[in-house]
Amino acid sequence: MSKARSPRKKSSKPQLRRKRAGFWRFLFRAGAVGLVLLAGWMVYLDAVVTSRFEGRRFEVPSRVYARPLELYDGASISASGLARELALAGYRAGDGVRVGTYQRNGGRFVISARGFRFPDGEEPRRRLSLVVSGDRVQSFSVLAGPDSPIVRLEPAQIGGIYPSHREDRVLVRLEEVPELLPKGLMVIEDRQFYEHFGVAPLSIARAMLVNLKAGHIVQGGSTLTQQLVKNFFLTRDQTLARKGNEALMSVLLEWHYEKDDILETYLNEVYLGQAGNRSINGFGLASQFFFGEPLKDLDVHQLALLIGMVKGPSYYNPRRQPERAKTRRDLVLSEMAEAGLISAEESAQAIARPLGVSSRPSYTDNRYPAYIDLVRRHLARDYRQQDLQSEGLRIFTTLDPAVQNAAETAIRDTLPRLARGNARDALEAALVVTAKDTGEVLALVGGKDPEFAGFNRAVDASRPIGSLIKPFTYLAALEQADRYTLITPVQDRAFTLEFDDGRLWQPKNFDSKERGDVPLHLALSRSYNLPAVRVGLDVGIPQVQQVLRAFGVTTPISDYPSMLLGALSLTPAEVAQLYQGLATSGFNTPLRTIREVTDADNAPLSRYSLKVDRVADPAAVHLVQYAMQETMQEGTARSAYNLLPQRLSLAGKTGTTDQGRDAWFAGFSGDLLAVAWVGRDDNGPTALTGASGALPVWSAMMAQLPQHGFSPVMPDGVQYHWVNVQEQVLTGEGCPGARLVPFITGSEPRQRMDCEGQFGRQIRSWFEGLFR
Amino acid sequence: MNKTVISRAGCLALMLALAGCATAPGGGSIYVPRGAEERTRAPEPPRTSEPEQDAEPPVWRKSEQPDIREPEAPATRSPSYRESGDELPAAAVSLIRDADQRLRQGDSAGAIARLERAQRIAPRSAEVYFKLAEAYVEGGNLGAAEQFTLKGLSLAGNDSRMQRSGWLLLADIRRARGNVAGADQAETRARAL
Numbered sequence: 001m002s003k004a005r006s007p008r009k010k011s012s013k014p015q016l017r018r019k020r021a022g023f024w025r026f027l028f029r030a031g032a033v034g035l036v037l038l039a040g041w042m043v044y045l046d047a048v049v050t051s052r053f054e055g056r057r058f059e060v061p062s063r064v065y066a067r068p069l070e071l072y073d074g075a076s077i078s079a080s081g082l083a084r085e086l087a088l089a090g091y092r093a094g095d096g097v098r099v100g101t102y103q104r105n106g107g108r109f110v111i112s113a114r115g116f117r118f119p120d121g122e123e124p125r126r127r128l129s130l131v132v133s134g135d136r137v138q139s140f141s142v143l144a145g146p147d148s149p150i151v152r153l154e155p156a157q158i159g160g161i162y163p164s165h166r167e168d169r170v171l172v173r174l175e176e177v178p179e180l181l182p183k184g185l186m187v188i189e190d191r192q193f194y195e196h197f198g199v200a201p202l203s204i205a206r207a208m209l210v211n212l213k214a215g216h217i218v219q220g221g222s223t224l225t226q227q228l229v230k231n232f233f234l235t236r237d238q239t240l241a242r243k244g245n246e247a248l249m250s251v252l253l254e255w256h257y258e259k260d261d262i263l264e265t266y267l268n269e270v271y272l273g274q275a276g277n278r279s280i281n282g283f284g285l286a287s288q289f290f291f292g293e294p295l296k297d298l299d300v301h302q303l304a305l306l307i308g309m310v311k312g313p314s315y316y317n318p319r320r321q322p323e324r325a326k327t328r329r330d331l332v333l334s335e336m337a338e339a340g341l342i343s344a345e346e347s348a349q350a351i352a353r354p355l356g357v358s359s360r361p362s363y364t365d366n367r368y369p370a371y372i373d374l375v376r377r378h379l380a381r382d383y384r385q386q387d388l389q390s391e392g393l394r395i396f397t398t399l400d401p402a403v404q405n406a407a408e409t410a411i412r413d414t415l416p417r418l419a420r421g422n423a424r425d426a427l428e429a430a431l432v433v434t435a436k437d438t439g440e441v442l443a444l445v446g447g448k449d450p451e452f453a454g455f456n457r458a459v460d461a462s463r464p465i466g467s468l469i470k471p472f473t474y475l476a477a478l479e480q481a482d483r484y485t486l487i488t489p490v491q492d493r494a495f496t497l498e499f500d501d502g503r504l505w506q507p508k509n510f511d512s513k514e515r516g517d518v519p520l521h522l523a524l525s526r527s528y529n530l531p532a533v534r535v536g537l538d539v540g541i542p543q544v545q546q547v548l549r550a551f552g553v554t555t556p557i558s559d560y561p562s563m564l565l566g567a568l569s570l571t572p573a574e575v576a577q578l579y580q581g582l583a584t585s586g587f588n589t590p591l592r593t594i595r596e597v598t599d600a601d602n603a604p605l606s607r608y609s610l611k612v613d614r615v616a617d618p619a620a621v622h623l624v625q626y627a628m629q630e631t632m633q634e635g636t637a638r639s640a641y642n643l644l645p646q647r648l649s650l651a652g653k654t655g656t657t658d659q660g661r662d663a664w665f666a667g668f669s670g671d672l673l674a675v676a677w678v679g680r681d682d683n684g685p686t687a688l689t690g691a692s693g694a695l696p697v698w699s700a701m702m703a704q705l706p707q708h709g710f711s712p713v714m715p716d717g718v719q720y721h722w723v724n725v726q727e728q729v730l731t732g733e734g735c736p737g738a739r740l741v742p743f744i745t746g747s748e749p750r751q752r753m754d755c756e757g758q759f760g761r762q763i764r765s766w767f768e769g770l771f772r
Numbered sequence: 773m774n775k776t777v778i779s780r781a782g783c784l785a786l787m788l789a790l791a792g793c794a795t796a797p798g799g800g801s802i803y804v805p806r807g808a809e810e811r812t813r814a815p816e817p818p819r820t821s822e823p824e825q826d827a828e829p830p831v832w833r834k835s836e837q838p839d840i841r842e843p844e845a846p847a848t849r850s851p852s853y854r855e856s857g858d859e860l861p862a863a864a865v866s867l868i869r870d871a872d873q874r875l876r877q878g879d880s881a882g883a884i885a886r887l888e889r890a891q892r893i894a895p896r897s898a899e900v901y902f903k904l905a906e907a908y909v910e911g912g913n914l915g916a917a918e919q920f921t922l923k924g925l926s927l928a929g930n931d932s933r934m935q936r937s938g939w940l941l942l943a944d945i946r947r948a949r950g951n952v953a954g955a956d957q958a959e960t961r962a963r964a965l
Contacts, residue, residue, distance in 0.1 A: 072862070072863030074861045119885075435895070436895070438891065584923075586926070587922075610891060611919070612923045613919055633851070634849075707804060708803050711853060713928075739850070
């Protein structure tokens with residue numbers, strides 16, 4: 001710590017010897033001028049120090065939280081996932097009794113939850129017991145605390161929105177901090193804190209004496225107030241003038257503010273370490289940074305370490321200089337015992353304990369830069385950047401750390417396998433995962449290096465979507481139930497379109513083959529191009545555009561037929577939005593990354609509620625979902641099941657653009673919707689397709705997460721029939737070629753054929769067509 | 773106008789309370805833990821006895837995937853569907869009860885916050901959406917209420933009791949919005965059940 005000398009007036013006065021009478025007059029005048037100058041200087045310093053004091057007290061970055069983990073019987077989580085989630089929220093393995101610890105025995109967990117103030121109410125401290133078996137929570141019970149069948153853990157903090165000088169704060173209030181902290185601090189740093197007026201000349205004199213004796217600086221005489229002032233203006237120069245100013249400002253601070261205000265600000269302000277380019281200020285943040293725990297949960301030995309570190313945060317850095325730090329901590333502990341703050345026994349016990357510092361700083365830089373980037377963009381619609389950086393807002397996002405982890409792992413592990421050499425180095429990827437029915441963005445990866453806060457492909461790379469457009473073309477067709485059903489034959493034959501200006505367009509299939517008539521469901525699940533263009537032209541491009549707009553495309557859509565093969569550029573996040581409506585049977589659900597924003601005192605500022613909007617007939621969407629399930633089971637995406645369990649029913653669509661410039665896959669299970677993109681930033685060709693490039697990433701992500709299969713509820717106005725697709729007739733279950741296919745009621749074939757191939761007429765019951 | 777909506781919603785609440793106690797009649801989405809059935813497709817590798825201890829996610833090793841692992845899908849597999857939505861788990865029921873209490877106190881925002889939690893837990897059960905519709909009626913946002921009712925109806929499947937409550941709720945909301953024709957249509961649907 002710094003050494004301070006006795007403050008003296010700053011102004012220098014030329015002393016001239018004159019006549020006696022004149023001398024006194026001169027002295028008087030000079031004194032007056034000096035006083036005026038000093039007063040002016042004091043006014044200036046006063047303005048500087050108070051504005052700094054006020055400013056610092058309130059300049060707090062916004063905190064960004066992951067979604068809280070909800071624990072209840074049946075909750076979907078793996079044991080390792082729960083352990084990871086607990087670690088992320090700052091829980092430590094322990095006895096499960098001490099607050100903030102958990103005990104794990106195989107799949108059995110006992111968690112001592114800290115409690116948290118959520119925007120919609122307080123989640124009290126509780127001890128919980130549960131078993132994770134088969135990737136689900138079972139035998140959930142509350143051992144201590146108010147009983148409830150469902151409990152939220154406090155959410156992990158996943159980032160902050162920092163002011164430009166990159167300082168972070170975890171504000172603590174004086175009445176909340178352990179009593180021992182301010183008391184211990186005073187014992188070590190400033191015993192007369194509550195008596196002095198900002199400076200303590202006696203301590204300074206004593207310090208000087210000690211220092212003179214020792215020949216170097218061993219003791220500082222700065223009061224806590226002086227240290228606070230010094231902290232405001234972090235500069236290294238130790239000039240006498242600077243010391244004088246600091247002392248003056250200290251006195252001024254004391255004059256303006258109560259001791260407790262100064263102490264509280266000190267606790268939140270004092271410099272205690274460095275994390276990269278960010279300084280660790282205040283005990284609240286230091287507690288998180290060094291122990292991964294809130295200040296109020298710290299033990300005596302941990303408090304003593306922090307108190308000891310005030311003297312030299314880098315010199316006594318417990319991660320770099322553990323021995324030095326321990327010596328210092330133990331000294332603090334014995335001083336505390338000597339001063340009667342703790343008993344000798346407590347002191348001895350604490351000295352026997354290790355430093356207890358967490359191995360990794362719990363507040364590194366934003367862990368999920370791509371995700372936070374999207375959160376920022378959403379916030380920017382409603383908040384000023386300045387407020388986000390300084391008002392200490394609490395931002396509750398929808399990020400699911402388990403899903404994010406799965407998404408990052410999938411890209412990291414899969415991408416290197418997709419190509420070799422330079423081709424591999426050039427590959428990039430993006431992945432967006434949302435909760436199917438809520439539209440909450442659970443995970444977002446913006447590139448192959450998820451920790452790199454650079455180009456965010458998930459929200460900025462707008463690329464042609466290729467065949468991802470086809471479900472919407474067929475939806476437009478199937479909405480016309482009198483003209484199209486899933487078994488309607490569509491032509492897989494080449495043709496040439498001639499435009500008004502004489503140009504010709506000849507679409508081709510990916511494999512350049514033609515198959516003649518194929519049923520519509522097959523044309524979609526195998527992603528044939530020729531039928532898609534024919535059907536699209538038949539129902540009309542405007543009709544297809546209208547469907548796309550209803551499902552959320554806001555960018556201009558080309559009027560050219562090439563649009564029907566996906567000449568429409570969208571970002572992965574936009575594709576996720578587009579597919580949300582398909583996954584939820586025609587209900588558009590706006591994607592959200594934020595649930596709520598509150599101010600620092602938990603007063604709600606904004607809520608971003610769930611919204612649904614019916615944009616298509618659920619019956620027609622159900623038919624498209626059928627073909628998209630077929631895509632996974634027998635169509636272009638069947639290789640997904642190399643990685644995924646057969647039992648997990650899924651629906652999806654592959655997309656590939658010319659020469660493999662873009663490989664897409666968009667698909668969903670019962671719980672999750674995900675869109676994967678793989679390609680090159682320079683838009684160069686690759687050897688990949690949607691199925692060989694994007695699908696492996698998608699599947700690798702899905703394979704890591706327990707989830708429900710996709711099994712849509714049959715909507716109103718849909719009936720399933722066994723049909724012989726070849727013959728376009730109804731048939732019996734088990735007959736040769738029989739397939740169970742959904743129809744919009746009334747659009748099923750009229751003719752029936754028995755297993756022997758004998759035709760008969762079906763008698764339609766009168767009510768079947770009643771509600772058409 | 774809102775009063776009838778609320779009184780009908782009250783009936784719904786009672787029904788929900790009963791439904792909450794009922795057990796699931798089969799149906800429901802199949803829950804698939806990670807790596808489940810991985811073994812049905814390839815011979816089971818020798819396993820050590822540790823039960824899921826920090827099991828890393830199943831690792832995909834290309835060399836271990838013989839070519840025969842891309843067979844045509846078995847003929848028995850076909851796209852999945854079901855005839856009714858999910859039952860409510862107990863946790864969701866308790867959140868809905870809490871929401872009901874808040875609605876009675878006129879706190880529609882608080883109710884919506886709880887119902888959205890319930891919706892995250894049970895996103896495929898019609899009841900939750902009907903309840904959200906009710907909360908939005910209370911909060912005076914009839915547009916949102918109508919949409920949530922439609923969403924609920926899309927999940928009601930062949931549960932005629934649920935269908936009936938949904939259509940009646942929709943009729944009331946539409947009438948309150950001045951859409952008499954739409955309301956009549958919805959009522960006809962309810963009566964036909």
